[in-house]
Amino acid sequence: MSAPDLYAVFGNPIAHSRSPAIHAAFAAATGEDLRYEARLAPLAGFAGAIAEFVAAGGRGANVTVPFKEEACRLSNRLSERAARAGAVNTLTFSDGEICGDNTDGVGLVQDIAGNLGFPLSGRRILLLGAGGAARGAIAPLLAAKPASLHIANRSADKALALADLFADIAPVTTSNFAELTGKCFDLVINATSASLAGENLPLPEDLFAAGALAYDMMYGKGETPFLHWARIQGAARRADGLGMLVEQAAEAFRIWRGKRPDTAPVLAELRRQLTS
Numbered sequence: 610m611s612a613p614d615l616y617a618v619f620g621n622p623i624a625h626s627r628s629p630a631i632h633a634a635f636a637a638a639t640g641e642d643l644r645y646e647a648r649l650a651p652l653a654g655f656a657g658a659i660a661e662f663v664a665a666g667g668r669g670a671n672v673t674v675p676f677k678e679e680a681c682r683l684s685n686r687l688s689e690r691a692a693r694a695g696a697v698n699t700l701t702f703s704d705g706e707i708c709g710d711n712t713d714g715v716g717l718v719q720d721i722a723g724n725l726g727f728p729l730s731g732r733r734i735l736l737l738g739a740g741g742a743a744r745g746a747i748a749p750l751l752a753a754k755p756a757s758l759h760i761a762n763r764s765a766d767k768a769l770a771l772a773d774l775f776a777d778i779a780p781v782t783t784s785n786f787a788e789l790t791g792k793c794f795d796l797v798i799n800a801t802s803a804s805l806a807g808e809n810l811p812l813p814e815d816l817f818a819a820g821a822l823a824y825d826m827m828y829g830k831g832e833t834p835f836l837h838w839a840r841i842q843g844a845a846r847r848a849d850g851l852g853m854l855v856e857q858a859a860e861a862f863r864i865w866r867g868k869r870p871d872t873a874p875v876l877a878e879l880r881r882q883l884t885s
């Protein structure tokens with residue numbers, strides 16, 4: 610019997626990663642024979658860790674903090690969405706080539722429009738943050754044809770620079786947080802890392818339109834600071850980023866194995882583990 614195909618997620622730190630459990634569940638459900646590991650790459654040794662993995666027969670890899678931009682530079686070929694994002698979270702190794710893709714943004718859109726049943730077309734969207742996660746989300750969000758997309762960031766110049774990169778797709782407006790006063794949105798996505806530090810964003814009141822969804826890319830046990838604030842502010846619907854995590858993994862699995870697994874049972878099990 611031949612050895613299972615080898616995949617891994619590379620990050621630093623990596624011990625917390627739920628990707629091995631997610632991909633093991635996808636493999637079991639689809640009957641794919643693969644092994645998926647979490648691998649710690651040294652901060653200054655990402656390229657070496659990937660080379661070693663490829664030499665050992667690795668077929669593909671996911672990439673997480675802080676290596677997504679380095680993975681983009683390491684790729685010989687990039688998908689359009691990875692080139693737009695300037696960041697890669699999915700690598701495929703074949704015929705001596707490293708192909709880079711970015712599935713974070715489609716994972717986000719799939720979670721919001723699919724799992725949460727919140728269509729994006731015609732909506733006024735506010736994206737908070739201008740880091741890697743925000744950058745990966747912009748093209749997929751614009752592809753869903755919202756009425757408008759506004760990016761607000763602590764450093765407004767970064768938001769402006771980001772909007773410029775996508776100006777050929779659609780106009781994107783930008784500001785700092787204070788300048789959001791008086792504006793109103795159907796969907797507010799938190800792509801800052803403020804929740805990770807348990808911090809609240811200095812956002813004005815009345816940002817949420819009737820029926821609005823507040824979405825935090827971060828997830829964890831209990832309510833995130835952003836979702837707590839959104840509830841107090843009266844956001845009709847609130848969701849964390851666990852579904853985005855599972856959906857970006859499903860898209861990576863599809864790229865590697867040609868099959869898109871059913872995400873619902875995997876998401877339900879992860880949610881159960883997180884809340885129990």
Ligand code: NDP
Pocket residue numbers: 674713737738739740741742743762763764767800801802803804805806808809810826827828850851853854855857
């Ligand atoms: P980056 O470090 O690239 O960007 C961080 C962003 O957060 C910047 O816009 C930064 O603003 C802003 N920020 C950080 N601290 C604060 C603060 N105290 N107040 C206001 N703004 C702040 O991070 P990523 O883009 O990679 O990740 C962002 C979040 O998305 C993380 O919580 C991460 O866990 C989550 N994520 C979730 C995924 C999922 O699958 N669910 C996938 C990827 C990311 P400034 O530019 O001013 O410094």
